[in-house]
Amino acid sequence: MSARSAPNFLTHLRLLWGLRLDIGLNAGKHRALSVLGFLASSTPAVVLGAGAYSLMAHPVIAQSAAWQAFILNLLCFVTTAVWATWPVMSAGVDDHSEVSRYAAFPISSFRLLLASTLASMAEPRALVFYGPVVGAAIGYTRLHPPSSWPLAILLFAAFALFNAALSRVGLHLVLNVLRQQRSAELIGGFFVLFLIGASLIPPIDTSWLTQIGANVNAVPDTLITDAALALGRVPPGWFGHGLIALGNHATARGLADFLALLELMMVTMVVAYGLLLQFHRQSGRAGPGPSANARAGNPFARTKARFTTLVVREAIDLWHNPRARLLASVPFILSILLKLLGGRDLFVFLLGASADAWVLGGLSIYSSVVIASTFSQNTFAYDGHGFSVFLAAPVELGDVMKAKNVVHAGAAFGLASLEILFYRVYFGYGTATDIACALLGVIALLPILLGTGNFLSLYFPVKFHANLKRRDKIPFLASMIGVAAASAGSAPWGWALKLRLDQPPDATTVLLMALWAALAWMIYRAVLPRALTLLVQRREIVLRAVTRD
Amino acid sequence: MPAVLDLAVRADGLVKRFGSFTAVDGLNMSIPRGAFYAFLGPNGAGKSTTISLMTGIYAPDGGSLSILGVDAIAKPLAVKSRIGVVPEELSLFERLTARQYLTFCGRMHGLSGDEAAARGEELLALTELSFKAGALVAEYSKGMRRRLAIAAALIHAPELVFLDEPFEGIDVLAAGVIRELLSDLSRRKVTLLLTTHVLEIAERLATHAGMIKAGKLIDEGSVGELKERHHCDRLETVFEKLIGVPVARDTRLSFYGAPPA
Numbered sequence: 172m173s174a175r176s177a178p179n180f181l182t183h184l185r186l187l188w189g190l191r192l193d194i195g196l197n198a199g200k201h202r203a204l205s206v207l208g209f210l211a212s213s214t215p216a217v218v219l220g221a222g223a224y225s226l227m228a229h230p231v232i233a234q235s236a237a238w239q240a241f242i243l244n245l246l247c248f249v250t251t252a253v254w255a256t257w258p259v260m261s262a263g264v265d266d267h268s269e270v271s272r273y274a275a276f277p278i279s280s281f282r283l284l285l286a287s288t289l290a291s292m293a294e295p296r297a298l299v300f301y302g303p304v305v306g307a308a309i310g311y312t313r314l315h316p317p318s319s320w321p322l323a324i325l326l327f328a329a330f331a332l333f334n335a336a337l338s339r340v341g342l343h344l345v346l347n348v349l350r351q352q353r354s355a356e357l358i359g360g361f362f363v364l365f366l367i368g369a370s371l372i373p374p375i376d377t378s379w380l381t382q383i384g385a386n387v388n389a390v391p392d393t394l395i396t397d398a399a400l401a402l403g404r405v406p407p408g409w410f411g412h413g414l415i416a417l418g419n420h421a422t423a424r425g426l427a428d429f430l431a432l433l434e435l436m437m438v439t440m441v442v443a444y445g446l447l448l449q450f451h452r453q454s455g456r457a458g459p460g461p462s463a464n465a466r467a468g469n470p471f472a473r474t475k476a477r478f479t480t481l482v483v484r485e486a487i488d489l490w491h492n493p494r495a496r497l498l499a500s501v502p503f504i505l506s507i508l509l510k511l512l513g514g515r516d517l518f519v520f521l522l523g524a525s526a527d528a529w530v531l532g533g534l535s536i537y538s539s540v541v542i543a544s545t546f547s548q549n550t551f552a553y554d555g556h557g558f559s560v561f562l563a564a565p566v567e568l569g570d571v572m573k574a575k576n577v578v579h580a581g582a583a584f585g586l587a588s589l590e591i592l593f594y595r596v597y598f599g600y601g602t603a604t605d606i607a608c609a610l611l612g613v614i615a616l617l618p619i620l621l622g623t624g625n626f627l628s629l630y631f632p633v634k635f636h637a638n639l640k641r642r643d644k645i646p647f648l649a650s651m652i653g654v655a656a657a658s659a660g661s662a663p664w665g666w667a668l669k670l671r672l673d674q675p676p677d678a679t680t681v682l683l684m685a686l687w688a689a690l691a692w693m694i695y696r697a698v699l700p701r702a703l704t705l706l707v708q709r710r711e712i713v714l715r716a717v718t719r720d
Numbered sequence: 721m722p723a724v725l726d727l728a729v730r731a732d733g734l735v736k737r738f739g740s741f742t743a744v745d746g747l748n749m750s751i752p753r754g755a756f757y758a759f760l761g762p763n764g765a766g767k768s769t770t771i772s773l774m775t776g777i778y779a780p781d782g783g784s785l786s787i788l789g790v791d792a793i794a795k796p797l798a799v800k801s802r803i804g805v806v807p808e809e810l811s812l813f814e815r816l817t818a819r820q821y822l823t824f825c826g827r828m829h830g831l832s833g834d835e836a837a838a839r840g841e842e843l844l845a846l847t848e849l850s851f852k853a854g855a856l857v858a859e860y861s862k863g864m865r866r867r868l869a870i871a872a873a874l875i876h877a878p879e880l881v882f883l884d885e886p887f888e889g890i891d892v893l894a895a896g897v898i899r900e901l902l903s904d905l906s907r908r909k910v911t912l913l914l915t916t917h918v919l920e921i922a923e924r925l926a927t928h929a930g931m932i933k934a935g936k937l938i939d940e941g942s943v944g945e946l947k948e949r950h951h952c953d954r955l956e957t958v959f960e961k962l963i964g965v966p967v968a969r970d971t972r973l974s975f976y977g978a979p980p981a
Contacts, residue, residue, distance in 0.1 A: 175830030
């Protein structure tokens with residue numbers, strides 16, 4: 172019984188790649204379908220990449236070194252921003268159970284983190300995120316071949332590694348916050364501090380947008396040069412900066428950018444590692460429980476009817492769900508960023524007088540989607556063994572689903588309303604008609620999301636572990652159906668606004684939206700009985716899915 | 721007490737805290753090599769945390785720990801190569817087939833692909849899972865998962881195996897397969913540490929036992945020694961004596977009305 176020597180790093184890396192590949196190939200009923208699913212979900216990468224490449228090849232851009240640098244550095248910044256904020260936007264949906272799953276194997280946590288981070292870089296999501304910047308980089312190198320191709324490739328690898336490391340920091344940070352008993356206070360506190368900090372920073376000056384009209388050539392070169400330089404001086408822009416240096420045959424400068432990225436990546440990995448250890452030191456324990464005072468109230472003692480009891484239970488469950496708390500903060504953070512970065516001005520430039528209707532509506536619709544989609548499309552996922560309590564209780568099972576729909580709709584509408592109020596106060600824009608359109612857009616969207624969510628919950632039941640150490644991945648097909656439902660549900664709102672061209676919405680737009688909302692709720696009412704019947708038929712399948720180990 | 725070299729596990733003053741809560745409080749433990757050690761205690765006593773410390777999942781806040789003669793705090797990876805772990809909460813890769821899963825586990829322990837696959841087949845047969853070797857773990861029942869987890873823990877022929885509640889929530893047939901497997905391992909002088917609430921199983925299988933309460937080891941020794949020391953004829957009685965059992969309370973159930981006299 173002599174112990175074998177543990178595999179080396181490359182073997183570990185290969186094993187982890189192989190593991191992800193096997194899991195991916197096993198995801199569908201047929202391997203060919205899984206491969207097709209992977210290709211389909213990676214397709215946007217090609218489209219985005221081709222778009223960025225074409226932009227670089229555009230005659231106006233191709234003739235301006237300043238514009239090329241600006242686009243390249245901006246895309247670097249956006250790519251890094253997407254990677255870093257993804258864990259927050261997705262509320263920590265990534266698989267973060269590595270340390271506990273691999274605990275039995277002779278592999279150190281740091282090596283596991285490294286290998287796992289590297290292995291995660293070839294997921295469809297990663298490919299899509301890199302599409303635009305890779306397209307732009309290829310476009311740039313076609314115009315200015317680098318002095319050293321190997322160094323250009325290494326530079327990109329360092330950039331990708333830096334982003335992956337940054338994403339891990341974000342993920343582990345989110346997980347550490349979600350694990351805390353007082354996650355709501357932490358998220359709320361961060362939000363308040365962010366808001367206070369943001370209010371002290373003057374938004375960037377975008378007045379030039381309104382001065383130049385639609386003519387790119389009219390933008391002062393100094394402005395674009397300054398912006399490109401500024402973007403190239405922050406770490407995400409070091410890739411663009413380095414590539415431009417190589418394009419100008421300044422190899423030493425390119426090498427310096429590569430080394431700087433590499434060093435920063437290593438520092439970021441160490442931070443990610445520290446946060447991971449912090450998370451796992453406390454795994455299985457969520458700190459001290461709530462005080463006796465916090466537990467004193469018993470809302471169930473005051474409910475009048477059984478259905479109300481179900482609604483209250485669901486509402487409490489959602490309120491205590493750390494993922495819901497995190498998701499609820501995202502639209503507000505986006506709004507603040509939008510103001511700081513002058514995003515509204517950009518929309519005014521692009522959309523004219525209807526900009527606020529679009530932005531306000533878009534943010535409120537996003538707010539409702541993050542709650543309604545996340546929780547209604549796997550509506551029994553958090554119930555676990557609680558679902559068997561519903562089955563054993565003398566209640567119509569359909570009432571359980573209806574109660575969930577009521578709570579998810581209420582929470583989504585409430586968050587959207589808060590976001591609208593926040594926008595109106597924080598930005599100081601938005602007419603009563605804009606607000607009416609946004610609210611009606613949400614009211615019209617919710618029944619579509621809930622209706623689809625009910626069927627998705629029954630056909631693709633998954634379990635989310637309350638301890639947050641692990642959660643099932645939602646099947647790709649289910650995710651895509653969810654995205655399609657959100658798109659279909661919000662499309663009429665978009666069409667109604669588009670009918671007005673550049674003009675703000677009017678009473679007719681509101682009427683159209685109201686009609687669509689009424690129609691959407693009629694559709695929901697029509698399909699609900701089918702979902703309720705299906706729930707009874709598939710209750711055992713759902714039970715098995717949400718109660719398994 | 722056996723000589724230190726004959727010990728598979730030796731813990732001295734082991735401590736683990738979670739914030740203000742001390743889960744393991746100065747625990748001392750000695751498990752001789754080849755012993756079948758039943759680690760007994762009520763829920764929340766610190767059994768699983770102790771196993772997590774011994775298997776390198778948690779780092780202790782104090783004390784020393786030697787596993788198979790190796791300093792487990794300084795060299796956790798060297799220890800992991802020689803031990804097998806069946807945790808209470810099974811974190812299996814659900815989207816792998818059982819065959820893929822076992823081969824993966826073998827490879828992670830440094831076995832060659834062929835060797836891992838061959839051992840996997842043998843273990844699947846031994847745990848009576850061959851008939852579903854090509855099915856995804858997600859499709860397995862609780863008992864099948866438990867057997868698969870044990871198979872995965874054995875694939876690298878560990879000298880010491882930790883089993884945290886392996887009999888929890890499984891049917892009689894699965895329990896029988898696991899019991900037979902453990903007996904066989906014990907006969908081959910593999911050291912086993914088992915936590916269980918089923919004292920009848922501990923009584924039947926264990927050669928040694930330790931009782932833990934509120935993070936402290938109250939007593940340990942061979943099963944015979946423990947019975948003799950506490951003047952009991954069964955391990956269950958020793959457990960009741962050391963840990964204590966709740967006294968039946970006068971539950972009035974007023975809403976049922978008064979019981980007949």
